[in-house]
Amino acid sequence: MEAIEALKTRRSCRTYTGQQISEEDLNTILECALNAPSGSNKQSTKIVVVQEPEKIKLLSDLNAAIMGTKGDPFYGAPTVCLIVAPVDPGYDGTPKYDLNPVKDGSLVIGAMQTAAFAIGAGSCWINRCKEMLELPEGQAIMKELGLEGYQGVGCCILGYPAKAPAPKKIKEGRIMRY
Template sequence: MKQEALEVLRNRRAIRSYKEEQVPSDLLQKVLEMGTYAPTAGGRQKPYIVAVQDPDTVKLLKKLNGRVMGNEDADPYYGASTIILVLAPKDYALADLDCASILVNMLNAAYAVGLGSVWVHRSHEVFEYEEGKALLKKWGFEEELQGVCSMALGYAEGEHPEAAPRKEGYVRIV
């Protein structure tokens, strides 16, 4: 049994406070690579993964995500200096499922390499804003894409959170 892998799956938690220190490229590469090994429908690998470390772009993504929540000054990425986005073609019916599959792999990989991470929502709206569309263009995407999900990535600040108790009746073997 791959005990270490099971421990990663059990102990990964959403991290909502980050140190300023940037994620080194070798660890970032590992997390991204594990995203590319996630299952996608039919193995078609339709989504795209974009890692953002440029401070101005990180700032803009925080602002746009905050705008969706009604507060551009909020930091929905909790001070993280790396943001990873998962996007998919607009006309792709399984976009949400594929992108979620990829994001979960990367959340677990982050914990496995000693980094903190948290899933951050509202990417659909972010990439409907003109500023969001302009970013996609700047990054060289020619097909029309939708933002599906994203994550903060960085060195966790503070205590590792405890998991909430699992609900009664969560699982049935029938």
């Protein structure tokens, strides 16, 4: 699908076939993610691809517990990507804190979602990544991966859509000229 068409029609996917995403499609999505813009071109965001069902189940349970629900917040998607960004060690809670790594991570997820849609895959941003990775179980994963000092920006689930996305109504009045 052509870029403008994908940007105009992309929708989140919350119903997946059981089929795992192909390596070729995953690599295309990841390559688009790595090419997302980043403040000062620091490229500090990392992407953790999780495909083992037991690992996804653990993350799903943690995420659901934070949300206070029992359902699967990942909608059964066969791939869950954790997008993480470095925490500025100088963070002191003031607005001066350099938020660029989190902004960079958001652009990474945006690129992944549009790329996925363009090649016929489905994706959705799933929240509570930061809280999930701050739990003891999440911290253990981060330690295992050598990602101490990183925070969760968002989860991006991937798979193939089981149904066509519903059209979205775009809110009025969001473009202003000055």
